[in-house]
Amino acid sequence: MNATLHWRYRGGVAARALAAIGGGYLLSSTGSYLLARLLPLHRADAVTLATMLAFMVYPCVVMWVFAASSARRACAGVGLLSAAFWLAGRMA
DSSP states (O other): OOHHHHHHHHHHHHHHHHIIIIIHHHHHHHHHHHHHHHSSSOHHHHHHHHHHHHHHHHHHHHHHHHHSSOHHHHHHHHHHHHHHHHHHHHHO
């Protein structure tokens, strides 16, 4: 196996792992923040429901990161969605 190809593959897996772990946490926490602000419930109920839903979002993000066609697309998708959720939460 070519050494360059070997390290490129390992780098892609490492980038996906970082995007899945860190980006998944960032995306689920910003989504939880946005949802807690938008739900028409009492504050404690909205936070509890949004947090429980974030526990369902995180594994879906991890699976999507490893199913994406490239590591660059996975990182960009997670980053852009996190930024969009954060901005929408700040405006809400």
